[in-house]
Amino acid sequence: MNGQQNRKLSGCLALLQLHQDIRQAGSIEELGLIMVNHRHKILPATTSLFWQATSADSGEIKYASGVAKIDKQAPFIIWANQLINSFAQQGKTRQIHTFANSDLKKADGKQWAEWLQEQGLWLPVTAPDGSFFGGLLLVREQPWQDSDRALSQELGEMFGYGFITINKSINVNQKARYNLTKRWSKPLTWTAITSLIATLFLLDVQQSVLAPATVIVKDPYVITAPLDGVVEKIHVAANSPVKSGQILLRMEQSKIKNSRDVSKLVLQVTKERYLKAQKVAFSDPDARSSLSLLKAQIKQHSAETEYAQELLNRTIVRAKRDGVAIFGNQDEWQGRPVAVGEQIMVIANPMEVELEILLPVDDAIIMQPGAEVILFLNSTPLNPLKAVLEHASYQALSDHNNILSYRLTAKFVNNENLPRIGLKGTAKLLGPQTPIFYYLFRRPITALRQAVGF
Numbered sequence: 001m002n003g004q005q006n007r008k009l010s011g012c013l014a015l016l017q018l019h020q021d022i023r024q025a026g027s028i029e030e031l032g033l034i035m036v037n038h039r040h041k042i043l044p045a046t047t048s049l050f051w052q053a054t055s056a057d058s059g060e061i062k063y064a065s066g067v068a069k070i071d072k073q074a075p076f077i078i079w080a081n082q083l084i085n086s087f088a089q090q091g092k093t094r095q096i097h098t099f100a101n102s103d104l105k106k107a108d109g110k111q112w113a114e115w116l117q118e119q120g121l122w123l124p125v126t127a128p129d130g131s132f133f134g135g136l137l138l139v140r141e142q143p144w145q146d147s148d149r150a151l152s153q154e155l156g157e158m159f160g161y162g163f164i165t166i167n168k169s170i171n172v173n174q175k176a177r178y179n180l181t182k183r184w185s186k187p188l189t190w191t192a193i194t195s196l197i198a199t200l201f202l203l204d205v206q207q208s209v210l211a212p213a214t215v216i217v218k219d220p221y222v223i224t225a226p227l228d229g230v231v232e233k234i235h236v237a238a239n240s241p242v243k244s245g246q247i248l249l250r251m252e253q254s255k256i257k258n259s260r261d262v263s264k265l266v267l268q269v270t271k272e273r274y275l276k277a278q279k280v281a282f283s284d285p286d287a288r289s290s291l292s293l294l295k296a297q298i299k300q301h302s303a304e305t306e307y308a309q310e311l312l313n314r315t316i317v318r319a320k321r322d323g324v325a326i327f328g329n330q331d332e333w334q335g336r337p338v339a340v341g342e343q344i345m346v347i348a349n350p351m352e353v354e355l356e357i358l359l360p361v362d363d364a365i366i367m368q369p370g371a372e373v374i375l376f377l378n379s380t381p382l383n384p385l386k387a388v389l390e391h392a393s394y395q396a397l398s399d400h401n402n403i404l405s406y407r408l409t410a411k412f413v414n415n416e417n418l419p420r421i422g423l424k425g426t427a428k429l430l431g432p433q434t435p436i437f438y439y440l441f442r443r444p445i446t447a448l449r450q451a452v453g454f
Contacts, residue, residue: 018042018155022162031162032063035125035136042155043148045138046117049080050125052134057088059134076115083108084137087122093135094124096152098144117141123152127160207366207434211359211408213375213427215419217348221321223248225338226314229255234330242319242347249333249344251315260308267301274298323347326421353418355387357408357427358399362446364406365431367392373410377425386413389429 021038025031036048048065061081064070070077083104087093098121101112112120116139123136135156225231230252236242274294277287319325327333327345338344355375359367373387387410396404410427412418438445 019158022158023165025162025166028163028166031159031166033068034162035159036063036065043121043123043138043152045121045140047137047139049084049137050134051081051084051093051137053088053093053132058085059088062134079111079115080137083112084135093122094126094132095122096124096149096156097122098149119143121148121152123156125156125159125163127164128157129164131160131164133160133163203436204433205436205439207431207439209359209363209365209429209431211357211363211405211427211429213355213357213425215353215421215423216356217326217346217421218352218354220326221323221347222343223317223319223325223345223347225251225340225342225344226317227251227311227340228338229315230335230337231333231344232315232335234327234333236325238325238327238330240325242323242325244319244321246319248317248319248325250317253312253315256308256311256315260305260312263301263305263308267298267305270294270297270301319347321347321349323349324421348421350421351415351418353412353421354390355410355412355427357410357429358403358405359392359408359429361396361404361406362443365429367408367429367431372430374428374430375419375425376428377419377423379423379425381425385419387411387427388413 018034018038021034022031025034032050032052035050045065049061050063051059052062053059060072061070061077061084064077072078084093086108098119100118100120101109101116103109104112119140119142121138121144123138125133125135127133136159138152232250232252234249235247236249242248274291277284277290277294280287324347325345326348333344355373357373367389369389369391371389373389375385375387377383377385389408389410391409393407396406399405408429
């Protein structure tokens with residue numbers, strides 16, 4: 001007896017919970033998912049489909065149990081739509097009825113057995129005022145009882161009540177939007193809008209734009225590869241201070257040394273041949289005639305030796321000023337082949353820095369030298385730094401992000417607390433005064449002009 005009472009109590013609680021879920025549904029979609037998924041504790045079924053009526057004798061399946069969104073082109077959904085539409089054309093969708101696959105036509109019964117289990121229950125969804133919204137097709141293995149039919153009628157009216165409640169909410173919102181539109185149509189409202197637009201045309205604000213910025217070296221000394229070859233060793237650490245005359249790097253010397261030694265040996269042999277010919281020149285006409293050729297060869301080999309020695313001297317690169325050596329990882333350069341003129345490092349003075357700003361073409365405004373610039377560093381965004389615009393390029397170039405940008409440079413106002421080289425942030429450039437209307441609608445106006453061409 002207690003077990004039967006517990007089952008009744010559990011069923012009542014499930015019915016109350018379902019009623020609460022229906023009242024809290026905020027849309028037709030949410031209500032549809034509740035109908036096919038949340039009624040299993042009251043009317044257990046293996047498969048549940050909701051068919052929404054679109055006319056008196058037709059409709060379509062909108063929701064299915066176990067899936068958030070159905071595929072309307074799925075073979076099962078197409079067949080189920082045809083089956084329920086045939087029920088509608090026979091006038092069987094507005095009454096509760098049970099059936100089995102053996103009650104259907106031969107073709108439908110065969111496909112029913114392929115897709116679904118034996119027993120089916122049709123539950124129409126109707127409102128208390130008689131409005132018909134569709135129905136639920138519930139399928140399971142066990143036969144449906146008379147108590148299930150009675151309970152399904154109550155569920156159908158609950159679901160119909162949910163449809164009416166949501167439709168009223170939608171109508172109320174539409175009415176509110178209509179009333180809002182009606183209020184905007186009043187002459188006083190249009191007068192206020194006209195006054196606001198006139199104010200936007202008359203009121204001036206300072207034009208500004210944001211752009212990415214980087215702290216760079218001012219007037220850097222660039223160290224490049226002195227010749228084609230291989231970097232043998234970097235003698236300084238990255239970002240370390242260096243002194244004028246200090247060795248920075250050394251190139252591979254073996255090939256150049258061999259070339260110099262060969263040139264020296266050839267030069268020495270040519271000089272000995274010249275001295276020998278000079279001694280016998282008075283008695284040997286052939287030796288006398290070869291003196292001019294040997295002398296020219298001595299000059300050639302001397303030039304080759306001097307050039308090889310000069311290349312050898314170039315393999316050792318020294319700093320020509322004090323500063324900080326800025327380059328990448330030291331190990332990445334050692335043993336790396338380079339071409340003449342290729343940049344290896346930069347010698348910079350930490351006290352001589354400036355701000356590089358890449359202003360995208362789409363954000364460009366009129367900027368004159370001396371304009372105010374405010375830098376917000378990524379490392380210290382709450383401590384802005386002030387700068388003054390010094391130069392703005394006339395030609396836009398693609399930056400590292402392939403964005404067409406103008407390159408601007410600015411000088412820091414305070415030279416005491418200069419930021420470290422390489423720090424990045426966002427620069428705010430302050431331009432001339434402009435009407436607030438143009439300030440707010442500059443981008444839309446530009447886009448419209450590019451599209452229309454006026």
